[in-house]
Amino acid sequence: MRKFIIGGNWKCQVTIVEEAVSIATEIAKEINDILTENVEVFIAPSYNALYSVGQVIKGTKLKLAGQNMYFRDKGAFTGEISPDSLLDAGCEYVILGHSERRRIFGETDSYINQKVKKALEKGLKPVLCIGETAKEKEEGQTETVIQTQIENSLADIPQEQLNQIIIAYEPVWAIDNKFLNPDSEIKTATPEEAEKIHVFIRKLLINKFGDNVGKNILIQYGGSMKASNCEGLLNIADINGGLIGGASLSAEKFKPIIEAAIKLGK
Ligand code: PEP
Numbered sequence: 001m002r003k004f005i006i007g008g009n010w011k012c013q014v015t016i017v018e019e020a021v022s023i024a025t026e027i028a029k030e031i032n033d034i035l036t037e038n039v040e041v042f043i044a045p046s047y048n049a050l051y052s053v054g055q056v057i058k059g060t061k062l063k064l065a066g067q068n069m070y071f072r073d074k075g076a077f078t079g080e081i082s083p084d085s086l087l088d089a090g091c092e093y094v095i096l097g098h099s100e101r102r103r104i105f106g107e108t109d110s111y112i113n114q115k116v117k118k119a120l121e122k123g124l125k126p127v128l129c130i131g132e133t134a135k136e137k138e139e140g141q142t143e144t145v146i147q148t149q150i151e152n153s154l155a156d157i158p159q160e161q162l163n164q165i166i167i168a169y170e171p172v173w174a175i176d177n178k179f180l181n182p183d184s185e186i187k188t189a190t191p192e193e194a195e196k197i198h199v200f201i202r203k204l205l206i207n208k209f210g211d212n213v214g215k216n217i218l219i220q221y222g223g224s225m226k227a228s229n230c231e232g233l234l235n236i237a238d239i240n241g242g243l244i245g246g247a248s249l250s251a252e253k254f255k256p257i258i259e260a261a262i263k264l265g266k
Contacts, residue, residue: 003040004243005218006041006245006258007065007168007244008132009041009247010044010045011100013245014045017108018048022182023058024043024053027251028062030251030254031061031251031258034262036249036260038264039258042055044095047244050066050086051089058090060107063092064093065094066091068094068098068101069115069119069239077159083118083124092125093125093166094126097129098213099177100177100179103172109245110152113153113155113156116157120165123260125165125166126168128154128165129243130153130170131169131172131175132172133172133180146169151179151208154208159209159213162217163216163217165217166218166219167205167218167220168202168220168221168243169198170222170223172187172194174187188233190232191215191232194239201219202215219240221234221242225242225243226253231260231263232255241261244257
């Protein structure tokens with residue numbers, strides 16, 4: 001039986017609490033009765049809506065995630081969000097090192113590493129995002145970029161916490177984001193392209209953490225995943241789910257991806 005984790009990253013797209021609550025209510029209603037135990041689904045609304053969405057999905061199978069987090073508990077850190085605030089809102093997951101954080105807001109691997117460690121210490125499951133840009137891909141740097149991001153972002157994590165980590169491989173050139181891809185056409189990775197890198201990541205994780213941990217870490221694919229292409233991607237053995245941006249913004253678009261995971265997980 002295969003396990004899948006499907007995440008919806010709402011970014012800064014749903015700006016009004018009422019709207020976020022309405023989308024979350026609809027998603028929970030649509031998927032609660034069909035979700036099987038080997039498919040986990042989370043949604044990551046923006047901070048203003050986290051608590052209200054958390055209240056709405058409390059008691060359903062839908063889980064809550066933060067889109068980012070600071071690596072200190074509290075203090076004079078203007079504009080940041082504490083892990084305790086995420087927990088207070090009901091989060092189980094936190095997305096860390098998303099390409100938009102790395103490439104637009106300048107987050108580095110060592111900074112992300114501190115966040116991963118803090119999330120784990122606090123009992124939040126980090127979804128660590130990695131991925132190469134169009135230029136890095138063209139220059140044949142994909143594997144080097146990914147290896148560096150994994151090694152540095154996951155440096156010195158206590159062995160017993162490693163099974164809490166999820167990796168999201170998100171080739172930047174496939175993310176539906178014009179700021180990140182001003183000059184290149186945005187296109188989903190083909191199942192073959194994604195498979196090559198997921199197999200590479202799996203080998204890296206096994207080499208770094210051993211068979212027991214490395215074989216079991218869930219690796220999501222992210223980058224323009226939607227109803228029309230999700231099955232081909234989720235069918236690949238080392239693709240254990242998806243991190244979804246645009247197609248998670250309504251139950252209508254999100255549900256078919258979850259249904260594909262349920263079908264493949266049987
Ligand atoms: C993302 O940025 O996490 C993402 C995968 O976005 P989209 O699905 O919109 O490409």
